[in-house]
């Protein structure tokens with residue numbers, strides 16, 4: 001077992017556990033939002049499938065309309081109309097026009113469109129107060145070219161990409177199975193919300209903040225409830241958990257006599273590392289139980305969330321083969337001082353303004369103050385032994401799940 005690792009060493013070891021492939025399943029488009037593509041998608045169509053009009057107006061021959069202006073309109077004869085989806089059957093000849101509506105194919109013979117705002121209809125004729133232009137024609141394949149790959153294995157299916165898959169003609173998509181992530185809370189004092197709180201008790205908040213984090217990262221949370229600080233209870237619950245891709249425990253990984261998670265994993269599993277030089281989340285533990293990777297998260301509500309965000313989330317991204325990075329650090333100017341720690345990398349909670357490139361503290365930075373994770377939207381990263389003064393530039397990691 002390794003101990004007292006740097007954040008970077010710990011992350012590398014966690015990611016190394018994300019081995020093997022998740023299975024693939026096929027889902028209809030309506031169920032594919034937020035999933036990760038398991039196949040490359042080449043467009044089945046050209047879009048548009050022929051030159052079409054980007055505006056409502058009149059399709060005609062550009063050369064017939066040269067010089068048209070408010071004082072000197074050009075008169076064309078309207079020989080028909082073509083709404084989107086109803087191509088005009090004939091051909092546009094000299095001095096002729098077809099009324100076209102956005103998305104309609106450009107009729108044969110026409111090579112330009114004049115916008116309806118620049119025209120006035122007069123019975124069978126139309127007066128043009130501006131020349132027609134080819135600018136408002138969308139060429140065939142402007143958006144999508146048949147056979148070209150636009151979405152790739154590992155791409156997260158965002159709203160725009162779901163629409164794109166539909167536009168390419170796919171009714172169903174192959175996506176990676178969502179990783180099943182067990183969430184087990186430990187602690188004699190931990191009580192489910194809804195039950196009466198005994199003296200010294202604390203409601204099980206970790207299970208639910210972790211549930212949200214797992215969902216947000218594309219995993220399927222499996223709530224395993226809570227167990228008391230007794231090795232038999234921890235073991236029994238783990239054995240009954242069913243197939244998982246990752247197990248999260250919260251609590252019981254510190255130095256204390258009652259920190260049984262660590263003891264159980266030492267005896268029954270294999271501890272890869274324990275303790276990272278960071279704050280919050282220093283007692284983080286990585287183990288294997290059978291083939292199952294286990295992240296032993298510290299019990300303090302902020303610590304468990306921060307460690308999941310920094311390690312569990314990248315693990316799930318890796319397992320899912322996601323092509324987007326799990327987080328994107330940026331720089332901001334500190335509006336308040338932030339306190340570092342000796343020998344440890346520190347993650348304070350802050351309120352980041354992306355527009356102003358500033359960040360201020362959420363206030364009380366104790367690992368037990370969950371409000372900082374409910375209303376903060378960024379982690380302020382301080383290297384070991386470094387405080388940040390007001391006005392200084394600091395590194396921040398936006399919390400992707402906060403609006």
Ligand code: AMP
Nearest residue numbers: 185187203204205206251252298299300
């Ligand atoms: P531990 O890591 O077990 O030493 O717990 C550290 C602190 O986190 C203690 O104050 C616990 O009461 C608290 N805690 C542990 N588990 C949870 C939980 N599931 N929900 C909320 N707080 C917890």
Ligand code: MG
Nearest residue numbers: 187251252299
């Ligand atoms: Mg405990």
